Amino acid sequence: MHSRRQVFSSVMRLFLRWFRLCPRRGRVRLPRRLQELWSYSRLLLKTLYFNTLTNSDVVMDCLLEPVFWLVDHLTRWFGVVFVCLVVVLTSSILFIAYFCLLPMVLHTYSTAWIVWHVCYGHWNLVMIVFHYYKATKTSPGHPPQMKTDVPAVSICKKCIIPKPARTHHCGICNTCILKMDHHCPWLNNCVGHFNHRYFFSFCLYMTLGCVYCSISGRNMFIDAYNAIEHFKSLDVEKQGVPVTGVGLLIGILPPGSMTGQSYYQTSPPPFTFRDKMFHKSIIYMWVLTSTVALALGGLTLWHAVLISRGETSIERHINSKETRRMQKKGKVFRNPFNYGRLNNWKVFFGVEKRSHWLTRVLLPSGHAPYGDGLTWDFYPHKKDMMAI
Ligand SMILES: [Zn+2]
Ligand SMILES: [Zn+2]
Secondary structure (H helix, E strand, O other), rough: HHHHHHHHHHHHHHHHHHHHHHEEEEEEEEHHHHHHHHHHHHHHHHHHHOOOOOOHHHHHHHHHHHHHHHHHHHHHHHHHHHHHHHHHHHHHHHHHHHHHHHHHHHHHOOHHHHHHHHHHHHHHHHHHHHHHHHHHHOOOOOOOOOOOOOOOOEEEOOOOOOOEOOOEEOOOOOOOEEOOOEEEOOOEEEEEEHHHHHHHHHHHHHHHHHHHHHOOOOOHHHHHHHHHHHHHHHHHHOOOOOHHHEEEEEEEEHHHOOOOOOOOOOOOOOOHHHHHHHHHHHHEEEEHHHHHHHHHHHHHHHHHHHHHHOHHHHHHHHHHHHHHHHHHHHOOHHHHHOOHHHHHHHEEEEEEEEHHHHHHHHHOOOEEEEEEEOOOOOOHHOOOOOOO
């Protein structure tokens, strides 16, 4: 048994020596590309097996690297498609609102309701467009590439630069992001320190806009749905089914055309193409806005909870892990960036005095967020930061 093992190890040694010597002695002339691939593979193997810090996580990371690469590239590419989708869907709802709903509101509603719909609708539209534009165009913020005095908590393995507190690396943007929340494909941008407020306000005002459309268009949706169903029933009757008195009851035929005997209905349809499109547009608008209101409403609520706690989406995972770890040790974890519920909101919206709730939250405002995103005051020092 012992000798067999010795023979096996000798054979393996010889085999490895042959491989090592092959390219140097030039017995087998490999193409340049293959040589590069060969030396890269050797380097990779050596890196894996000669690194004292190597563990199963590192090996799994290496094996899953192609999958991450694919997901990152697909998300980066789909970002543009998603942004176009947001613009096209929002524009379609606007088109329906201006060309189908507004003329009807102006003709049928009282003056007070007209003023309400025109004012609220336009204010909501301005807030959505402003915050979406700013969220997509504002850079989330990156740590400095050069060596600085900024206090760092770790080093980014990908960028090889110091990472300040709350900074994380985004694989899709391939850079470090200050106070990173997440990479949003709907914005095709990372959500970080400088555009977090724009992202949240966009979600909030888009949800409000969808809820507004869904509630105010509910009766119209029911009418349009019934009208389409009615039209379908007429279509069934037109498929060569003999029509007698039924046609008269549902208004297909002119009253004077009935002579008692059965015949095939040939009169023009009661709905024009324009009527049909109108009803279908109302149904499309109501279904789309109600669905978005539910989905985006849930997301907005979740982000509101995180902001109240002074956490980002990434920190939620880190903090829950840390809470469990501390619990095992019989200790309590306290989030150092939680300044109290109301103060968290003030810091988030940049509210420094009462009037800012109106000018900076309820109206479009391009003010910079609190702080530079590089250094952070911790909880005990910031308890009474904004006494208003
Ligand atoms: Zn990085
Ligand atoms: Zn990103």
